[in-house]
Amino acid sequence: MADQEEEVWITGIGLVSSLGEGCEDHWRRMGNGARREPVIDATSFAPYPVHPLVKLDFAKQIPNRGDLRQMGQWQRLGVYAAGLALSDAGIAGNSAYLDKTDMIVAANGGERDIEVDDAILAEMSVRNDPEVFLNEALSTQLRPTLFLAQLPNLMAGNISIVHKVTGSSRTFMGEEMAGVSAAQTAIRKIRGGQSELCLIGGAYNAEREDMQLLFELGHYLWPDTYRPLWERHEHGGGIITGSLGAFLILEAKGHALSRGAKPYARIHDVLADRCNRKAGSAAENALAQFDLVRDRIEAGPLAVLSGSCGAEPVTSEECWFFKQLQDQGFDVAVRGVGSMLGHCVEAQFPAGLALAALATSKNRFFQPFAESDFEKPHEASLDHVLVTSWGHWRGEGLAVVEAVH
Amino acid sequence: MTRHARDSKGRTVTVVTGIGIVTSLGEGKEDNWASLTAGQSGIHEITRFPTDSLRTTIAGTIDFLSPDPGTAPGRAKALATASVTEAIAQAGIGSPSAFPGPLYLAMPPAEVEWPARLEVYECARNGSPVTHAQMKRAAHDGAFQDMHSLFLFGQVGEYLAEKFGTRGQPISLSTACASGGTAIQLGVEAIRRGETDAALCVGTDASINAEALIRFSLLSALSTRNDPPHKAAKPFSKDRDGFVMAEASAALVLESYDAAKARGATILGVVRGCGERADDFHRTRSKPDGTPIIGAIRNALADADVTSEQIDYINAHGTSTPENDKMEYLSLSTVFGDQLAGTPISSNKSLVGHTLTAAGAVEAAFSLMTIGSGTIPPTINYDTPDPEMPLDVVPNTKRDAQVDIVLSNSFGFGGQNVCLVLSAEPA
Known part of the structure; x- marks a missing residue:
């Protein structure tokens, strides 16, 4: 282990969703003072609503038509969002940096025909x-070519080809937890002196019959008119998926300073664990994780970006976890990201980190995303945001994103 | 003892204390090593499903373990359970249901398979053809919950984590045919960071079904020399025409040298260095100048702090495709120069086929057994050498040799290249 740990900064964000592309679009649609208007497509997959991807000109990030033809929508979305993150961090097209960028993509598979x-x-x-x-x-x-468009590791492969990220390329799989582990591994590599510059993230295409079928085999989807996350439990709960791409540049502080890059935020670690989901065991994991980060958080108002999926009983159990935090003296102001962007599976945690970093950089939290006791206004300045992502089936992840004021 | 605790870069030394293997040659290290060194092939005709109208009808399927359900993830779990059980028993670490470290799992992607899809379809079908939209309704009303978790990507890792009691969230990964190498690299990195004293690194792949075979076939990646099956995989031969798909799992117990010594464990070898490099040229072809593969090899040598002169044996990726073997030769000859011709190199894939996401782990395991036994397994079917690549491929018959340091290569579709340097226990 390095004698002196490197601090990890978030220096680039690439975010594309139903609400728009880039940080400013998302701040305008979700930030304080915005009108609460999730975008829903209720008809294409009726009775299952989805948060559809905003209309994109993929050629802006993937100029070569041959490259575009080789990919399905899921890969395009990821390659697009990765490109935004590289541009945002100021390293797009700079081979000196791209050659040493270590990439970890949280992937599902691409579309079938x-x-x-x-x-x-x-x-x-x-x-x-x-x-x-x-x-x-x-x-x-x-x-x-369909096979190549379906292979999980080919999202990373296409990012290398289109954006010339060549330091290293790894693909993590495993639904929500793939996104959690990707961030965790990159952060720990940087802190341990094993990397200076990482690109992490993932994408989810919700507008797919095959993925919807997979969820519905387990009775996970919400088959009704849109409701915010916290209003679904009386009817058994359910997931409304959302199309989204989220990538982050994670960078050693020293490396960022040497090239004059500005941080959105700092992130010390990501915690991840699993359990067999007996009643209460997921919350137990989360409480143990919170104990490990508690000394980084002051009591009082606590901004939380929850990656809750809306399915039951996992969503109610996460609410119970928030109640415990309240009992410990943290005045939680929760924002259920899924109410605005839908559940984005592998990309959910990277999206949560991206939004947390964006908010801390603005020193203001988001508007409430739903009517709920937990979604109270948060007017205090923003020193840190707690980000959670629990798998719809397995796995619990948590991180604290901290301001660099 | 303490003088060995750090490598030349001041990092924790990572050693291997347990190995488990199952391939088409058999279950367990002993059977595998006996067949591998005897030059026996595990490739045979496919009987798992009809092969009518398929161009390739052979593979290294594993049919002696019969998992329930008989799906790719079901088989991947059964194979991994066998290899992990063997590795943990050899290491004698923790208890069979409480491994004291994280799980890094190289595994193939899963998806709802045709028999399952057809089952849902027939439930949805009401006398007339339906589409996925109606299948979702049938799923909503039906009792298919087991299919949901079975075909999730996280399923195999979850199963193994629960069964063997590994710590924390398991990491499932793919770098295509380099995945096994990546799983080992993740373990080495975690041990070097001091996060854990032990890691369980596993590769498992049991995804041979009609669609998987056809997909690789459509990319012209597979050998079509079906008769006789054992002659089809011929790495570095002039008339090589593609790889042979195969199934396998290998598990390695990694530990910090200090922790292994402290508990008196037998050290099977050292993972001395890892190197990786991504290719930005093409989805299935390497950059023509070989720079990404060359970079991965050089990164591994540098990470291990050894020179190419110190490499006693190269465990090749050696898939038997025209493209791979050519690029592997080009890259090795660039790094090794004239000395390459005198360095033995063999491809385990000539015997066990290409075990895809498991290959990197399987071949690391065989490399360590090469070090431990002083026997280099051969490259079989080397009847017509490719004159473009003058190599000492240990043709057709095993060879006794002292092997202290091995370079093991793994290259994947999507441009993901991983090389490992494995060595004997430091004297």
Whole structure:
């Protein structure tokens, strides 16, 4: 371990969602004084609402049409958001920095060709040799490039190709916790002197039949008119997914100072653990994690960006965790990010960190995202924001993003 | 003892104290090593599913473990359980249900598979064809909850973390065919940072089904020399025509040297250095000048603080595709120069096939066994050497040799390159 730990700064943010692209769009739509207006597409996947991606000109970050053709929407979204983060940090196009940038992408898989799948299923269901038919159909109907568009590690691969990030390239998988672990690993590498400059993040394309089916196999989706996160539990809870790309540049303070980069915020660590989700065990993990960061937080008003997904019982258990913080003397002002942006799975935690860094840099917290006892106004100056992300199925993550005033 | 506790850069030394392997050659280190050094291939005709109208009909499937359910994640769990159980038993660390460190798991992506998809479809179908939209409704009303968690990416890691009691949140990862190397590198980094004294690094891949085979086939990556199956994988041969997909799992117990010594563990070898480098050229092809692979090799040598002259043996990525072997030779010859011709290099993939996300872990395990036994496993099917790449591939028959330091290469689609330097226990 390095004798003197490096401080980790967030020096670049790339954020694209249903509300817009870039920090200022998001501050305008979510910051103090904004009108609370999540963007919902209630019809394309009815009865399941989604937060659809804002209209983007992908060519702005992916100018080569050949590159665009090789990717599906999910990869494009990630490559776009990664490009925004690199530009925001002032290192886009600078090979001296890109050559040493260590990348960790939190990934799912890319889109399948649903029309082909539906047609194959229709035929398989009436054949007496469905497996033989499947061989024929896939051999002739799958596009060779589709496989590459589906591979999880090819989002990172495309970021290397399009943006020339070549220091190293790793892809973490595992739904929400992939985003938590990506941030944790990068931060600890920087603190331990194993890296100076990291690009981390992920993307989620909510407008996909295959991903919606996966969630609904477990009865996780909210199949009704939009409601904010905290208003779904009376009806059994449910996830409204959101399309979003979120990437961050994490940088050693010394490295940032040497190139004159300004920090949005500082982040000391990310905590992550798992349990088998017996009642109360997720909250127990979170309370243990909070104990480890408590000495970085002063009692009093505490701004929280929750990555809550809206499904039950996990969402109610997270609310119970917030209640415990209140009982410990922290006056929590929670913002359920999912109410505004939807649940973005792998990208949820990176998005939470990005929004926390943005708010601390403005020294003001966000408007309440919903009517709720927890979502009270927070007018105090902003020294730190607690960011949580619990998996819809497994895993609990937590971090404190701190202001560099 | 304390003089060994730090490497030349002042970092904690990371050693290996437990190894577990399952491949198409068999379950366990002993069976695998016996077959591997005897030059026996694990490649055979596929019987798991019909191969009608497929160009490739052979693979290194593992059919002697029969997991329930018979899906890629189900098999990945069964293979990993076997390799981890063996590795932990050898290391004698913690208890079988409480491993004192984190889990780093290299695994393939999962998705709802065709039999499961068809099951939901048939539930949704009401006499006439339906689409995914109706399938979601059937899912909403149905009892398919097991399918949801089964096909999540986090599932295999969760299962292993719960079963073996690893600490903290497991990390599941993919750097395609370099994944196994990345899992080991993550463990080394955590131990060097002082976060943990031990780490469980695992690669597992059991994803051979019709669609996986067809996808690689459509990229022209697979050998189509189906008959006889054991002759298809021929790395560094002139007539090589692609890799052979295979299944495997390997697990390594990593520990800090001090912790391993303190508890009297047998040290199987040292993970002396790791190097990586991303390629920005193309999704499936390496940059023609080889610079990313060269960079990964040089980074690994530098991290290990060894020179290319000190490498006794190279465990090649050696997939048997025309492209990989050419680029691997070009890169190695750039780093090693004239000395390459005199350095033995062999490809385990000629015997066990390409075990994809598990390959880096499997080959690190075999590299450590090479160091431990003084026997270099051969590259089989080396009947027609490629004159463009004059290499000592340890052709067809094993060789006895003292091997102290090994370079093990792993390169993935998507331009993710990882190299490891493994060595004997410091004397």
